[in-house]
Amino acid sequence: MRHLLTGFEFDRDEYQQILERASDMKREPAKYAAALKGRSGAIMFEKPSLRTRTTFELAFYRLGGHGVYLDLQNGELGKRESIGDYARNLCRWVDSLVGRVYAQSTLEELATYGSVPVINALSDLYHPAQVMADYLTVREHLGKIEGVTLAYLGDGNNVTNSLLVAGAILGVNVRCICPQGSGPDVQIFNKAREVAGRSGCTLEVTSEVGRAQGCEVLYTDTWVSMGDNTPLESVKKKFLPYQLNAALVRDSGAQLVLHCLPAHRGYEITDEVMDGPLSAVFDEAENRLHIHMALLDLLINGR
Ligand code: CP
Ligand code: NVA
Numbered sequence: 001m002r003h004l005l006t007g008f009e010f011d012r013d014e015y016q017q018i019l020e021r022a023s024d025m026k027r028e029p030a031k032y033a034a035a036l037k038g039r040s041g042a043i044m045f046e047k048p049s050l051r052t053r054t055t056f057e058l059a060f061y062r063l064g065g066h067g068v069y070l071d072l073q074n075g076e077l078g079k080r081e082s083i084g085d086y087a088r089n090l091c092r093w094v095d096s097l098v099g100r101v102y103a104q105s106t107l108e109e110l111a112t113y114g115s116v117p118v119i120n121a122l123s124d125l126y127h128p129a130q131v132m133a134d135y136l137t138v139r140e141h142l143g144k145i146e147g148v149t150l151a152y153l154g155d156g157n158n159v160t161n162s163l164l165v166a167g168a169i170l171g172v173n174v175r176c177i178c179p180q181g182s183g184p185d186v187q188i189f190n191k192a193r194e195v196a197g198r199s200g201c202t203l204e205v206t207s208e209v210g211r212a213q214g215c216e217v218l219y220t221d222t223w224v225s226m227g228d229n230t231p232l233e234s235v236k237k238k239f240l241p242y243q244l245n246a247a248l249v250r251d252s253g254a255q256l257v258l259h260c261l262p263a264h265r266g267y268e269i270t271d272e273v274m275d276g277p278l279s280a281v282f283d284e285a286e287n288r289l290h291i292h293m294a295l296l297d298l299l300i301n302g303r
Helices: 012-027 051-062 083-090 104-113 128-142 158-170 186-199 232-242 246-252 281-301
Strands: 040-045 066-071 097-100 118-120 149-153 173-177 203-206 217-220 256-259
Touching: 012 128, 012 158, 012 281, 040 051, 051 066, 051 097, 051 281, 083 104, 097 104, 104 118, 118 128, 118 281, 128 158, 128 217, 128 256, 128 281, 149 158, 158 173, 158 186, 158 203, 186 203, 217 246, 256 281
Parallel strands: 040 066, 040 097, 097 118, 149 173, 149 217, 173 203, 217 256
Antiparallel strands: none
């Protein structure tokens, strides 16, 4: 049995297989209409979601299966009964657990006590299914992934960590351009860098905005992630130099702009860039559906 908890679980061939399968599902969805017939999943969210919830529910539906949404926004997992007991119950009924949680440890616990695949739909540390959709979008627009250079600008967060992990496995050069003290998780970065060494790509963390120059892809995300109550306005001064605006994008020479969304227009990205010719943010959002279909098929059916 396999899980998707961090993104480190799969090798390059497996990532490519997921991306291939997602592309095929996008081209010919009817071929897969019964792939999860009679199979199901619990979709558990401790935090809000538009894209991830919608696309996981639809992924089950499109594959002939069923996703049961469990709203945990009014009470974290482990409050009403232990996480272990929660998992033991659910695994008597469903074939997978999809979880958006505050703490990565919650997902690890579900995997420990459960008996079905667990899929990380965002935690404090990772957003692994998101970045699979992101790299699929890169491939669709640039025709390749390996050897591409992607710059992430802004707050080093769960999405940044996952871009590093999947990028290292897929052979992407990832530059994290973040203010001092706001970089990605150091342990995850170091582990990803070992993987990158074997893949022949480079990972970098810097606060120099000029390092965006020469990158084919520019990526940003919110300056304040879910679960952090810091007012966005209060960090604006610190992060504004890292904003994806027309001047920065032009000077970088980039070919593609990505954002996992939701966007805070006028903060990490301007309207001009988000609605401009290089932006593929809604392709990225669409690709969440195709990636989730491929992931559920792989993890539940074991293929
Ligand atoms: N990108 C993303 O995960 O969006 P949601 O928070 O709306 O699911
Ligand atoms: N870093 C953001 C991603 C949202 C999809 C957050 O965790 O809120």
